[in-house]
Amino acid sequence: MFGIYLKRELGRRKKAALVIAMGLALGIALVITVNSVSAGMNQAQDKVLKSLYGLGTDMTVTKAQSAPKAGSSQGPSFKFGATSSSSTSQSTDRVNTQGGQALASSLVTKVGSQKGVSAAVGALTLNVTKVDGSFTQGKAKSSTTSGSSGSSQQGGPGGGGGTSSTGAPQVQGGGANFNVNSYSVAGIDVTDQTLGPLSTSKITTGKTFTTAQTNAKVAVISKSYAKTKKYKVGSTFKISSTKFTVIGIATPNSSESTIDVYVPLKQAQTLGDSKNKVTTIYVKATDSKQISTVKTTIQKNISGTTVTTSADLASTVSGSLSTASNLATSVGKWLSIAVLIAAFLVAALLTSSAVSRRVREFGTLKALGWPSRKVTRQVVGESMVNGLIGGGLGIALGLLAAYTVTAISPKLTAQLGSTSTGGGGGMGSGPGGGQGGPGQQATSNTLEIALNAPVSLTTIALAVGLAVAGGLIAGAFGGWRASRLRPADALRRVE
Structure with a gap:
């Protein structure tokens, strides 16, 4: 009797049932999407940390670089031996x-x-x-200048000829290519x-x-x-x-x-x-x-040592990965909760509205001897079916959204705070540090990660639980309204 009546009433109210189910489906789909994206963010951060620390590494121990002594040179120094050849590698x-x-x-x-x-x-x-490279020695060349004597030039007869002088030598050519x-x-x-x-x-x-x-x-x-x-x-x-x-x-x-x-x-x-x-x-x-x-x-x-854990290092990760992770954690989760609450409220209000339109029906059932608990069970049963339908649709939509994110695999960048090898050996230094020029090397760890959105069984179980909870909330609210109806009052009302 219960099943037959349930099937008939759901068939009569297909549009209302679909609206309630779709409202729950959207909320559940959003929860699945946010949870799967958040899981992908965590996986991406784990990849960043493992690429720097090593698989299975939980922490590193380093020691901060001591301050340079006054007057000491921190720059690079290269010494090459001098040779007499014109070109030397x-x-x-x-x-x-x-x-x-x-x-x-x-x-x-x-x-x-x-x-x-x-x-x-x-x-x-x-x-x-x-x-590596070579020096090329230049060649020294001297320049000569010439001039003529004037009338005041001293000397014997015939001593008024021209003169020449040699200037300072100049180096021409040469250089270095390294x-x-x-x-x-x-x-x-x-x-x-x-x-x-x-x-x-x-x-x-x-x-x-x-x-x-x-x-x-x-x-x-x-x-x-x-x-x-x-x-x-x-x-x-x-x-x-x-x-x-x-x-x-x-x-x-x-x-x-x-x-x-x-x-x-x-x-x-x-x-x-x-x-x-x-x-x-x-x-x-x-x-x-x-x-x-x-x-x-x-x-x-x-x-005197600095111990850096993966959690410490994670706090220094910046870039689009960090921004997206913060959005998924804060804005995304709060948005999914808000949408889910709204979906539950809409389902409860629509169920309550449906009960109000079925006053004469429930009044007649009570007049025929149905107890309030049986009427309540009927309303809750219909809401549970709506919730399960909504849960199924929501899971399908959530899986589709997660698959789309994984298929697109948007690229996110993760960057650790820059340090220098001449400075402290804190986060980001040590193995995994970036390369720079000679001297103090700038450590810039910028990694590109493809975002995936894995859906776990826990997330699916959560979605099913939310579907059941949505149906129970809507059914409880509508059942409470139905149980308060008095047969005499119900029969006096006209739809």
């Missing part, structure tokens, strides 16, 4: 540590022994500025490559380091750097007269890496004249929920 590499003040390698073990730390590895980041090339080198702990700069990349050609190559003269280079220099597996190149052999080419997993060359840590320490030194310690916590506690422990037990 010259080449030199200037290697500087990058990313703050160097830390003792022993601190890696100390950090790894702290409570809550699962693993810790050290890395040394260098900036290599290569200058190229400057700057690239970044990361020395990594080859015994544990799951943390650190190389963990953000995948070896697509060749192979990675073995645990036995702790001091081998081998290198893994980034795909972009290999393309620029036309290197391939087996190619050789020199850094400060040390020849390295390319054994692998790495492609970033999530975004463009700013490290060009990866070498074993000991080789990097030799190149940078930083024996037993590292610039960054990468740390993985035993429990991701205790990262802030581990950070406090490290700062307390190892003074």
